[in-house]
Structures are given as structure tokens and as C-alpha cells.
Amino acid sequence: MSVFTHVTAEQLAAWLEAGQAGRLLGFAGIEAGVQNTNYRVSSDRGQWVLTLFETLGADELAFYLALMAHLAARGLPCPAPLADLAGRIQRPLASKPAALFTRLPGHEVVAPDAIHCAAVGDALARLHLAAADFPAPQPNPRGLGWCRETAGRLLPLLAPVATALLTNELADQSAAHAVLPRGVIHADLFRDNVLFDGYRLSGLLDFYFAGEDELLFDLAVAANDWCLDDAGQLHADRTRALLAAYHAQRPLLAAEAAAWPRLLRRAALRFWLSRLQDQQQPREGQQVLVKDPTPFQRLLETHRHTTAPWLN
Numbered sequence: 001m002s003v004f005t006h007v008t009a010e011q012l013a014a015w016l017e018a019g020q021a022g023r024l025l026g027f028a029g030i031e032a033g034v035q036n037t038n039y040r041v042s043s044d045r046g047q048w049v050l051t052l053f054e055t056l057g058a059d060e061l062a063f064y065l066a067l068m069a070h071l072a073a074r075g076l077p078c079p080a081p082l083a084d085l086a087g088r089i090q091r092p093l094a095s096k097p098a099a100l101f102t103r104l105p106g107h108e109v110v111a112p113d114a115i116h117c118a119a120v121g122d123a124l125a126r127l128h129l130a131a132a133d134f135p136a137p138q139p140n141p142r143g144l145g146w147c148r149e150t151a152g153r154l155l156p157l158l159a160p161v162a163t164a165l166l167t168n169e170l171a172d173q174s175a176a177h178a179v180l181p182r183g184v185i186h187a188d189l190f191r192d193n194v195l196f197d198g199y200r201l202s203g204l205l206d207f208y209f210a211g212e213d214e215l216l217f218d219l220a221v222a223a224n225d226w227c228l229d230d231a232g233q234l235h236a237d238r239t240r241a242l243l244a245a246y247h248a249q250r251p252l253l254a255a256e257a258a259a260w261p262r263l264l265r266r267a268a269l270r271f272w273l274s275r276l277q278d279q280q281q282p283r284e285g286q287q288v289l290v291k292d293p294t295p296f297q298r299l300l301e302t303h304r305h306t307t308a309p310w311l312n
Contacts, residue, residue, distance in 0.1 A: 003029045003037050004037045004052075005052045005054065005096055007039065007052070007094050009024065011093065011094060012027055016041070018084070019084040020084050021046075021082060021100055022045030023043055024041070025043055026041075026042045027041045027042070035054060036051050036052060036053050037052040038051050038052075041100070047103040048101060048103055049079060049103050051098065051099055052093060052094060053097045054096065056097065056208065061090055061097050064210060065081045065089050065099060067184065068081060068207050069089070076130055077123070077195075079104060079203070081099050081100070082100045082102070104195055104203035105197050105202050105203070106195030106201075108192050112191065112226050113238065116199070116201075117227055117242040120189065120201065121241065121242040121246035121247075122245040122249060123194075123204060124186070124189060124246055125246040127204065128184070128185070128250055137211065137212040139211050140185065140210075140212060141209060142270055143211070144173055144266065147170065147266075147273055148170060148174070150277055151166055151273060153277075154273065158276075162297060169269050169304070170269075172265070173265070173266055173269065178255055178259045178262075179255070180215070180216055181215050181253065181256070182212060184211070185211065185213050185217060185218035186209075187210055187213065187217070187218060188206055190222075190226075191226060193205045214259075215250070216260065217266060219246055220263040220267035221267045221271075222242065223239055223264065223267075224268055226238065232298055233302055233306060234264075234308055235309075239308070243310065247311060252311065257310055261307075264308050265300055268303055272299075275290075275291050275292065275296060278291065278293075279292075
């Protein structure tokens with residue numbers, strides 16, 4: 001569990017009542033997550049998720065909250081931020097920007113099959129289409145520029161094999177010049193950011209890495225988590241189910257098919273670097289989850305030497 005900021009019952013009760021969210025009945029920290037502090041909250045007016053934002057300021061946060069409200073209004077199963085009587089959807093709590101969201105039904109899927117992957121592909125395409133008219137999107141905060149900057153700080157700390165892998169992959173990514181469809185992406189649609197109620201996808205969570213980038217990158221991020229088999233390679237049936245369901249909503253282009261192996265590598269690179277950063281430069285917190293970067297290093301190596309499944 002990652003709980004960076006402790007909130008007392010007295011603080012939370014006063015914050016809820018000031019925001020017209022009702023009388024506090026109970027709350028508990030939420031497992032997983034490495035960026036923000038999250039609590040499940042029960043009040044006499046409903047069930048909520050409270051998020052305290054550890055790194056985003058109020059001005060930055062406005063983009064993400066507006067995006068979530070935009071998508072929820074268009075029928076996407078996203079947490080909707082709750083506004084108070086003054087129309088504010090973020091207010092400080094324990095000296096951090098905070099917001100309260102509707103709690104969605106469902107559970108994380110630990111062992112997905114092709115049906116789950118198809119549902120994720122369908123939802124991701126609908127997200128991209130629904131966000132197409134979102135005004136003034138910001139760039140992906142962990143795009144290729146961030147990868148280069150972060151690698152520059154981490155390279156002196158790595159073993160020779162990892163140094164060579166990182167250097168070679170950054171050179172390959174920087175040399176690419178394909179023009180692919182772009183738009184607002186989720187950028188972090190792992191299994192722990194999706195809820196299922198049976199086989200029905202009931203929730204898309206954690207939009208705090210969202211931004212404008214190649215749409216195919218978002219699909220690659222999802223494939224690198226949802227479609228991996230026990231050997232750490234893309235499972236062909238699950239990958240094709242993900243791609244086919246996405247393609248049915250937003251047809252994929254020939255240029256995207258050609259770029260698919262590179263985007264899979266860039267997605268693996270991004271999460272390898274972020275986990276390396278968390279490992280080498282850990283943040284303070286009461287209960288801080290630091291994820292192992294090694295699986296994404298291995299996945300990047302695998303993607304450099306294998307053929308990725310695509311649509312038939």
C-alpha cells in the first residue's frame with residue numbers, strides 16, 4: 001500500500017462536510033499505487049474514493065480532473081469527480097490538493113483471458129474517440145522526451161548490460177519518424193487500473209499520466225500488461241483479441257501495423273525507466289510500494305528479439 005499522507009478521521013470528517021459529501025462513516029487506505037494517496041471513504045451520502053495528490057499541483061490537476069469529467073459525461077466508466085456547492089472539484093486536505101470521486105463497482109482481474117483483453121481494447125478505442133474533442137490537451141508527461149531525460153540521470157547507476165540496452169533502445173526510438181494518429185491517451189491502463197464486474201468492464205481508473213501522444217502507444221502499454229503469458233511474451237490470442245476489439249471501434253492503419261513492434265518497445269522502456277527511478281530515488285511515505293523494474297527490462301529485451309502478434 002502507498003500512503004504518503006496520513007489523514008485523521010477528524011480532518012476527513014470536516015473536509016467531507018464542507019464539501020457537501022455527507023457525514024463520515026469510515027475510511028481506509030487503498031492497496032497498490034505509487035504516485036498518490038488513496039482512501040476508500042463511506043459517508044451517509046455514498047461510497048467514494050478520496051485521492052490526495054502528492055506530486056501534482058492544483059493547476060496541473062485541473063487538466064486531469066476536467067478530462068475525467070469529460071469522459072464520464074460521454075459514457076465512459078470513469079470515476080466522476082464530485083463538485084461542492086461552489087463548483088469546486090478539488091480542495092486542499094492535509095496540505096495536499098484532494099478530490100473525491102464516485103466509487104465504481106468491480107474488481108481487478110489478476111489472470112485475464114481473451115474476453116477481458118477484448119473488453120479493454122474496446123474501452124480504450126472508445127476512450128480515444130471520446131477524448132478527440134477534449135480542448136487543449138497537454139503532452140504525455142512521460143513521453144519520449146521524459147525517457148531521454150530520465151535515462152540521462154540513471155545511466156551512471158546501471159550495470160553494463162542494462163546501460164547498453166537502454167542506450168541502444170533510446171537511439172532506435174529517436175531515429176523513428178513515422179507519422180501516426182495522435183490524441184489524448186490514458187498512458188497507464190494496466191490491470192490494476194481497470195475494474196471488471198464479471199466479464200463487464202466497469203471502471204477505468206488513474207488518469208494522472210494522461211496526455212497527448214500516439215494512440216498506438218496507449219494500446220502497446222495495455223498489451224504489455226494484459227497480454228503477457230507466463231513466459232513474459234505476448235500471448236497471441238489475447239493480443240489479437242485486444243487489437244481486434246480496438247480496431248472495430250477505431251480502425252488501425254497500415255502505418256500503425258508497421259510501428260507496432262517499436263511502440264511495444266517504447267511502452268516497455270517507459271515503465272522500466274519509471275520503476276528504475278522509483279527504485280533509485282525512492283519517495284518517503286508511510287507505506288510505499290516500489291515495483292521491481294526487472295520485468296520491464298526483460299520485456300524490452302524480449303520485444304527486441306521476437307515478432308509481436310498483430311491482427312490477422
